[in-house]
Amino acid sequence: MSTGQSTSQFGELQAFFRGDYVPLKDANVNIMTHALHYGTGVFEGIRGNWNDEAGVVNIFRLREHYERLLRGCRLLMLDIPYTADQLCDITVELVERNGHRQDIYIRPLAYKSAEMVANLKLQDLESDFTLITIPFGNYLGSDTLRCCTSSWRRVDDPMIPARLKISGIYVNSILAKTEATLAGFDEAIILNHDGHVCEGSGENLFLVVDGKMITPALEDNVLPGITRDTVIQLAQSELGLEVVERTVDRSELYLADEVLLTGTAAHITPVVELDNRPIADGKTGPISAQLQKMYFDIVVGRNPKYLHWCTPASPRPVVV
Ligand code: PMP
Numbered sequence: 001m002s003t004g005q006s007t008s009q010f011g012e013l014q015a016f017f018r019g020d021y022v023p024l025k026d027a028n029v030n031i032m033t034h035a036l037h038y039g040t041g042v043f044e045g046i047r048g049n050w051n052d053e054a055g056v057v058n059i060f061r062l063r064e065h066y067e068r069l070l071r072g073c074r075l076l077m078l079d080i081p082y083t084a085d086q087l088c089d090i091t092v093e094l095v096e097r098n099g100h101r102q103d104i105y106i107r108p109l110a111y112k113s114a115e116m117v118a119n120l121k122l123q124d125l126e127s128d129f130t131l132i133t134i135p136f137g138n139y140l141g142s143d144t145l146r147c148c149t150s151s152w153r154r155v156d157d158p159m160i161p162a163r164l165k166i167s168g169i170y171v172n173s174i175l176a177k178t179e180a181t182l183a184g185f186d187e188a189i190i191l192n193h194d195g196h197v198c199e200g201s202g203e204n205l206f207l208v209v210d211g212k213m214i215t216p217a218l219e220d221n222v223l224p225g226i227t228r229d230t231v232i233q234l235a236q237s238e239l240g241l242e243v244v245e246r247t248v249d250r251s252e253l254y255l256a257d258e259v260l261l262t263g264t265a266a267h268i269t270p271v272v273e274l275d276n277r278p279i280a281d282g283k284t285g286p287i288s289a290q291l292q293k294m295y296f297d298i299v300v301g302r303n304p305k306y307l308h309w310c311t312p313a314s315p316r317p318v319v320v
Contacts, residue, residue, distance in 0.1 A: 013098050016090055016131040021097060024132060032115035034125050039168025041111030042072030045202075045264045047136065048095055048104040048313065049300045057100055058301040058310035060264070061226050062088050068224070069108060072164040077122040078110045080129040088311065091131060095313035098133050105136035105265070111167070139202075139265035142186050144284055146273040147200070149250065150176040150188040154198040154221045162198075162221040177201035187261065189253065189274065192221045197248040203263035204228035205248075205271075207256040208287045213243045220247055227262040227295075230309075234294055239287065258285030267299075268292045 010024055017027035035041040044065040048057040066084040073080060082090065091106060098104075113128035152175045155162050160169050173190075180188035180201070189205065192198040197216050199205050204225040207214045213235050216222050235241040253259055259271040259279050270288040272279055284292075298306040 010134055013132075013134065014094060016094050016129075018128060018130075021094065027130065027132075029113065030115050032117055033111075034114045034116055034119070035111035035167065037117050038112070038120075039166070039171070040076060040122070040125070041109050041167035042069055042076055042078060043107060043109045043165050043167055044069045045165075046091075046106035046108070047264050047299065048100065048106055048133070050100070050102050050104075051301045051312075054301065054312070056301070056312040056314050057095055057104060058299065058312055059091065059095065059106065060299045061230070061309050062091060062311045064226050064229075065264075066108070068165065068226070069110060072166060073110050073127075075161065075164055076110075076112075076166065077125075078112065078127040080110050080127055082129060087129075091133075092311060092313045094131055095133050096316050099315040099317075100133065100135065100313075101315050102135050103137060104133050106133050107131070109167070136265075139263075139267075140186055140269055142269075144270050144272040145186040145261065146184075147187045147189050147271050148180050148183060148185040148275055150179060150190045150201075152176045152179065152188075152190060154190045154192045156193045156221055163218060163224055165223065173201040187271075189271075191250060195250065196220055197250055197253060198222055199225075200261045200263070200266070203261035203266045203269075206231060206260050206262065207248065207252060208258035208260075208285060209252070209256050211241065211287075213241050213287070214248060214252075215243065215245055216248050217245045225263060227264055227266075227268070230295065230298075231262050231268065231291060234291060234298075235287075238294060239290060241287070254279075256280070258288050260288045260291070268295050 013024045014021045015024045015027040046065045048059045066087040108131045110129045112125040114125040176188035190198045199222045232243045270284045297303045301310040
């Protein structure tokens, strides 16, 4: 997607802010806000996919995203007054109010909203929840990826737990992504503290070797991705593949038959080159292609078997 988003770009959109639906341009915080200084927030990245035949935006695995957000809230002592079901309802309401008739990105954020900077005690700080929805297209900018191994390492659980989407952790991802793109690559592959394969800057990683799928274990400091879980389920139940979650050596990537990255923003995207070496023949592999096709049908709501993963939101007619 393009860089440089600003509120002015999004005209009449509304946000959910301080318990109410308000114009996005008015949803502003004070510069004393704790989360702005210390990254004391947890967020989600959720996609809504426009289904033209049904005239709805299908929000993919909405509840699972909020369950992950609420787990992060527990860790960061973010006391927000909403259950997962209420957060889902607030989201559908905002998407409908914003009248989107295209693919969208949904960004909830629970954060330490206290206007208090010289205080590092989570228990002293009040929290809030906010939500925005914006039009969103291709995130990675390419259908196949040229990646490099990052010189940055993934944070380890006793430093900041990578299994939660904590705002401050994303400096780690941002350093890796910036390094990779400035060097001319599409995405970074990040190793963990002990040199094993972890994930992309905003994606989980899978390898295909001899018809078997392998993905780094959660204990190796990967985010428990919702797309990762989706791919595991589809590979097992639809393609009949064995999926192994285990520690992965860096050298295994260069020798794999296929490597793919998965994420809400990134969808399922094949890595065709790593550190200037082609992966296999340097083209999208057959398992990646099958998973991609299945996934796109499911997220748009075209596969009845997986409609339970889609929460529909109907754009409201614009009142003039
Ligand atoms: N890893 C990281 C570091 C991420 O930021 C993301 C995006 N949320 C993912 C993996 C993929 O997670 P999901 O499939 O839930 O979007």
